Amino acid sequence: MNLSVNIGGLALKNPVIAASGTFGYGEEYVKAGDIRWFGAVCIKGTTLAPRAGNPPPRTCETPSGLLNSIGLENPGAKLVIEHKLPWLAQFDVPVIANISADSREEFSELAGMFAQSPYVSALEVNVSCPNVKAGGIAFGTSPDMCYEATRAVRKAWEGPLIVKLTPNVTDIKAIAKAAVEAGADALSLINTLVGLAIDIHTMKPVLGNVTGGLSGPAIKPVALRCVWEVAQAVPVPVIGMGGIRSAQDALEFIMAGAGAVAVGTGLLIDPEVPRKVTQGIREYCEARGIEAVRELVGAARR
Amino acid sequence: MNLSVNIGGLALKNPVIAASGTFGYGEEYVKAGDIRWFGAVCIKGTTLAPRAGNPPPRTCETPSGLLNSIGLENPGAKLVIEHKLPWLAQFDVPVIANISADSREEFSELAGMFAQSPYVSALEVNVSCPNVKAGGIAFGTSPDMCYEATRAVRKAWEGPLIVKLTPNVTDIKAIAKAAVEAGADALSLINTLVGLAIDIHTMKPVLGNVTGGLSGPAIKPVALRCVWEVAQAVPVPVIGMGGIRSAQDALEFIMAGAGAVAVGTGLLIDPEVPRKVTQGIREYCEARGIEAVRELVGAARR
Amino acid sequence: MSAKQIHDVDAVIISLTNIRGNLYTMSLRAPAIAETAKPMQFVNIALGDLSDPLLRRPFSLSGIYPDSGVIGITWAVVGRGTQIMARWQAGESVRVLGPLGNGLDIDELDTSQGLLLVAGGTGLAPMIPLVSRALAKDAEVHIFYGARSADDLLDMGGGCRVHLATEDGSIGFKGLVTGLLEAFLDGGALGDGKPTVISCGPRPMLSAVKRICRRHRLPLLVSLEERMACGYGVCQGCAVPSARGGYHRVCTEGPVFWADRLDQGECTR
Amino acid sequence: MSAKQIHDVDAVIISLTNIRGNLYTMSLRAPAIAETAKPMQFVNIALGDLSDPLLRRPFSLSGIYPDSGVIGITWAVVGRGTQIMARWQAGESVRVLGPLGNGLDIDELDTSQGLLLVAGGTGLAPMIPLVSRALAKDAEVHIFYGARSADDLLDMGGGCRVHLATEDGSIGFKGLVTGLLEAFLDGGALGDGKPTVISCGPRPMLSAVKRICRRHRLPLLVSLEERMACGYGVCQGCAVPSARGGYHRVCTEGPVFWADRLDQGECTR
Numbered sequence A, B: 001m002n003l004s005v006n007i008g009g010l011a012l013k014n015p016v017i018a019a020s021g022t023f024g025y026g027e028e029y030v031k032a033g034d035i036r037w038f039g040a041v042c043i044k045g046t047t048l049a050p051r052a053g054n055p056p057p058r059t060c061e062t063p064s065g066l067l068n069s070i071g072l073e074n075p076g077a078k079l080v081i082e083h084k085l086p087w088l089a090q091f092d093v094p095v096i097a098n099i100s101a102d103s104r105e106e107f108s109e110l111a112g113m114f115a116q117s118p119y120v121s122a123l124e125v126n127v128s129c130p131n132v133k134a135g136g137i138a139f140g141t142s143p144d145m146c147y148e149a150t151r152a153v154r155k156a157w158e159g160p161l162i163v164k165l166t167p168n169v170t171d172i173k174a175i176a177k178a179a180v181e182a183g184a185d186a187l188s189l190i191n192t193l194v195g196l197a198i199d200i201h202t203m204k205p206v207l208g209n210v211t212g213g214l215s216g217p218a219i220k221p222v223a224l225r226c227v228w229e230v231a232q233a234v235p236v237p238v239i240g241m242g243g244i245r246s247a248q249d250a251l252e253f254i255m256a257g258a259g260a261v262a263v264g265t266g267l268l269i270d271p272e273v274p275r276k277v278t279q280g281i282r283e284y285c286e287a288r289g290i291e292a293v294r295e296l297v298g299a300a301r302r
Numbered sequence C, D: 001m002s003a004k005q006i007h008d009v010d011a012v013i014i015s016l017t018n019i020r021g022n023l024y025t026m027s028l029r030a031p032a033i034a035e036t037a038k039p040m041q042f043v044n045i046a047l048g049d050l051s052d053p054l055l056r057r058p059f060s061l062s063g064i065y066p067d068s069g070v071i072g073i074t075w076a077v078v079g080r081g082t083q084i085m086a087r088w089q090a091g092e093s094v095r096v097l098g099p100l101g102n103g104l105d106i107d108e109l110d111t112s113q114g115l116l117l118v119a120g121g122t123g124l125a126p127m128i129p130l131v132s133r134a135l136a137k138d139a140e141v142h143i144f145y146g147a148r149s150a151d152d153l154l155d156m157g158g159g160c161r162v163h164l165a166t167e168d169g170s171i172g173f174k175g176l177v178t179g180l181l182e183a184f185l186d187g188g189a190l191g192d193g194k195p196t197v198i199s200c201g202p203r204p205m206l207s208a209v210k211r212i213c214r215r216h217r218l219p220l221l222v223s224l225e226e227r228m229a230c231g232y233g234v235c236q237g238c239a240v241p242s243a244r245g246g247y248h249r250v251c252t253e254g255p256v257f258w259a260d261r262l263d264q265g266e267c268t269r
């Protein structure tokens, strides 16, 4: 049974990826889970300058979902490249660097910095963070801006280039096409939906930052629809995510057209999700005589 | 304790409305629940010609959510006006007619027909149904088209005019403003999010129509965020909906800025939700010495 | 002037039994429902107050006891909801909406030529109250009942002629119940009798029964299942294609339909 | 080369008791956690496999018994999750992730001048293992413990000097525990002693303790609670403002912090 997949030049031994922002840079994760069950890991969204993040409370549980307003807390690209990535390299799992910026120039500078690191297997351009004021999601809401950001990174980075899209748009296919035209080798979808929670006792929004990003099982149907729409609109592979906790969830994304999947909120609840998902996919395939998980990609549209 | 509210000229004895499509035309509801607990009821989305709806399966449960692809099954405006509305009038609860159309002309014709009925207290223009190919949601995804549809109805209908918006857009505020410019007296939000479910055993989409509309508690954070954004962007009242099952849910919407709320999926699960919500709102207010529910509208942004 | 016919009751579980394997049955105190329910009606059961699972689950009434105010349901564990129910215990109370659906009024049914019931798996459950009311009317009742294996069979009351079939042959005829039915009818066991046939079970079984009944010119009622959201007629979620175009709602116009009112292909899904 | 220090175990519930009112305690078989856990660490408990409620819930260890492989937690029912837990029964098994957080290593703590513990409500729970380890080191332990009423008090082991306060005066000092603490310190009961103060409870209480300790120049450790998503350091969800700008994670850098490492206003929320 062959679990390997190739996502725009990035070869993975299995299709399960740690989603950005739910794995940190791995230091804490390895104390609780076994990183080797991942086909690849994606680091926390990293910016040029360090960012302190948003004021607390930063998380709030909703029905089958999680609202977060972390606000891209990270120590900045320099520290990540010098300290976090060399350490993470010891585990022999491909590392995807998720980058976020406020301008084209910054995207280009960041990409150039990561291009110098021998420890990065792919770049994921985050044009979809709902939790930072400037930049972030703005790049992901117009095809032109998405093109610009992708283009800037493409020029400074030769390896596999993934663009991560937001579902908070009228036509995700148009944004996807712009990213591919600008040189994206693969697309990640979806980032979180913008949401809000109110505390009726304090009569205030729960999150310190008022709005946050909704993730988890609640958004799975929306994520599957985005994957379904985008996978048939572009010629590059899609990494599907949004609410994956089990092999069944992962298989739904793969059948909808995802070439690989990422687990975000699921990791927060259970560090062993990657093992469970990978083993479960294997069992499903073996029970049906399916020899390679690749055969299942897009199966629901055939 | 005063529960009454006024939504763009429509006076309601309490702020709880039956959402369109989850109450039919009332005939079945009255066998299971007590319609008098509603401040108003909104009938199933009605079109000029009768519609058979989409092929089954039409519903699918998702984590804390429901996907539906009913496809506006309805007997057509003529039958509704001649038979359904006169019957519904006996209960003395204001009736909101939810109308859907493929063109401006059709919207205008529909509005004109309902204007002849003595039994309609308000019109709700549905520019947000994700389950029909032509028209439907298309009108709700561009400010210009939303303006056109609203304008067409406004010319043919003098009473309270509500426009129901879709969350499947990049900037819901822009659409909301267009509707208000075109003469909307109030806005309803949100309609369902477009979603998809896959059955990994059959390897096919679950719904006969492939995609469907996601409703229920899963979408509450997105709905609250839409209400929050729109209520501060427009000068007209907003009817909030999306996942309301309890008084707490309803109060969250009211504090986020909704002048009234509607219950959709909640009614499918429990016909007594309107009573529970109304009583719960009253208890909350009484315990805090709040004399009118109106005082709570937008409380979370003060 | 209350038009209420459907009640949402807090029903106390009187008993809950694991029949065997994944089959369970429970009886509930629900006088408002027991007093008015007809055979082949169903109830919609809430799984709790949380929002996952969100929807209620529909189950046919396998017991209707108006005098004691008790109803029964019988189910197979097939997913999350039915699994949660299997863990309930006597004494707990659950929220039950019903009675739902058209059901069958035994007095409006021509039983003069007898009834011929065809059930597959848990499709037997709704037949149980029907059988006892038919027997009370002195109707002759044949029941064809099929399951995968002896372990998957539900118990029936006595008094009717039982024809069992199991796919693995562990009891009765080895094969599909429709094979048994076909052999019975082809063998002329009924002479010129034209009993009404009532069938409940998986869609492929219903299709086969429909074909057999058409050949033998027997009137056929089928009880259908479809994914339901509300179960009481407000959402149009449970559509099945009608013979005349358009759709019927299984929860309101059904679950029992004259087979010829349904679209030709309908029983095959 | 496994770096695993945090274990996700299927822990069998050995006993679960309703102490009184909305207070519960349970002991769990979790050897992997019991063997390495330090006082003031916590665990993150899964509420089931469904997705509502979605997240695990964090609880301090109120019992750590490495020899028998048992841990204890003690909780107040305040919402849906803690309500679900109250319905669990001995014999069931639950998923427990831990040990989590920094905790306090009694050997690294200067106990020569004694310990002065200040707890509010369920904030006493994490103090229990600390007290027994401190007593084993022959430290002198004062414990100031406040609750709304006698009914809200948890039981403590013996061996330390207990100062009780209840808001309704139903037992001990009538008023806030911080009032009792202030009177004690102002009264010079400790002479020149400078015990380390360790406090756990509601934020307003921690703020008052911080103010009192600053005035009396006592070193203060506080144990904080914050909404958590992961509980093991990967999401940055549990931020509290640091004295030097930026944030600490309660689940990883905490829950125990030297009060002066936290932003001034921090204990007030």
Ligand SMILES: Cc1cc2nc3c(=O)[nH]c(=O)nc-3n(C[C@H](O)[C@H](O)[C@H](O)COP(=O)(O)OP(=O)(O)OC[C@H]3O[C@@H](n4cnc5c(N)ncnc54)[C@H](O)[C@@H]3O)c2cc1C
Residues within 6 Å of the ligand: C042, C053, C057, C058, C059, C060, C061, C073, C074, C075, C076, C077, C078, C079, C080, C081, C082, C083, C122, C125, C126, C224, C225, C226, C227, C228, C255
């Ligand atoms: C009118 C009616 C009467 C019924 N009577 C009985 C009965 O007496 N005894 C009994 O055991 N079962 C009965 N069923 C079926 C029963 O409702 C489903 O088995 C149950 O809802 C499954 O819930 P779950 O959460 O365990 O499964 P899920 O996890 O929701 O799904 C498991 C599987 O069941 C299928 N399924 C889910 N819901 C339905 C549905 N409403 N109808 C058909 N298939 C479904 C799904 O496609 C899936 O394959 C009846 C259904 C209807 C519509």
Ligand SMILES: Cc1cc2nc3c(=O)[nH]c(=O)nc-3n(C[C@H](O)[C@H](O)[C@H](O)COP(=O)(O)OP(=O)(O)OC[C@H]3O[C@@H](n4cnc5c(N)ncnc54)[C@H](O)[C@@H]3O)c2cc1C
Residues within 6 Å of the ligand: D042, D053, D057, D058, D059, D060, D061, D073, D074, D075, D076, D077, D078, D079, D080, D081, D082, D083, D122, D125, D126, D224, D225, D226, D227, D228, D255
């Ligand atoms: C490190 C740590 C240790 C804890 N130890 C204990 C303990 O030993 N005993 C005990 O009774 N409780 C303890 N708590 C608090 C406990 O985690 C919450 O009471 C519990 O998560 C509430 O769950 P719920 O589903 O019942 O409440 P919910 O329905 O989720 O919420 C009810 C109320 O609790 C608040 N709340 C929810 N989650 C948290 C949280 N993580 N921190 C603070 N407030 C929250 C909400 O704002 C709300 O007001 C601890 C919390 C932390 C962070």
Ligand SMILES: Cc1cc2nc3c(=O)[nH]c(=O)nc-3n(C[C@H](O)[C@H](O)[C@H](O)COP(=O)(O)O)c2cc1C
Residues within 6 Å of the ligand: A019, A020, A021, A022, A044, A045, A046, A066, A068, A070, A072, A098, A126, A129, A164, A190, A191, A192, A214, A215, A216, A217, A219, A241, A242, A243, A244, A262, A263, A264, A265, A266, D235, D237
């Ligand atoms: C706490 C948290 C932090 C996140 N941080 C980032 C981030 O830094 N960069 C990014 O691209 N996505 C971030 N995401 C989004 C996830 O990577 C993922 O796209 C999304 O949560 C949907 O997947 P899930 O439902 O499996 O969580 C974050 C999500 C969560 C829950």
Ligand SMILES: Cc1cc2nc3c(=O)[nH]c(=O)nc-3n(C[C@H](O)[C@H](O)[C@H](O)COP(=O)(O)O)c2cc1C
Residues within 6 Å of the ligand: B019, B020, B021, B022, B044, B045, B046, B066, B068, B070, B072, B098, B126, B129, B164, B190, B191, B192, B214, B215, B216, B217, B219, B241, B242, B243, B244, B262, B263, B264, B265, B266, C235, C237
């Ligand atoms: C089964 C179903 C049918 C619906 N039909 C309509 C409709 O005809 N017209 C309309 O404007 N909205 C329709 N809706 C959307 C609801 O009115 C409501 O906007 C949405 O479901 C969110 O609210 P809820 O989460 O309370 O269901 C329908 C929703 C459901 C679940």
Ligand code: FES
Residues within 6 Å of the ligand: C227, C228, C229, C230, C231, C232, C233, C234, C235, C236, C237, C238, C249, C250, C251, C252
């Ligand atoms: S299930 Fe809602 S109409 Fe039948």
Ligand code: FES
Residues within 6 Å of the ligand: D227, D228, D229, D230, D231, D232, D233, D234, D235, D236, D237, D238, D249, D250, D251, D252
């Ligand atoms: S709760 Fe996730 S980092 Fe602390």
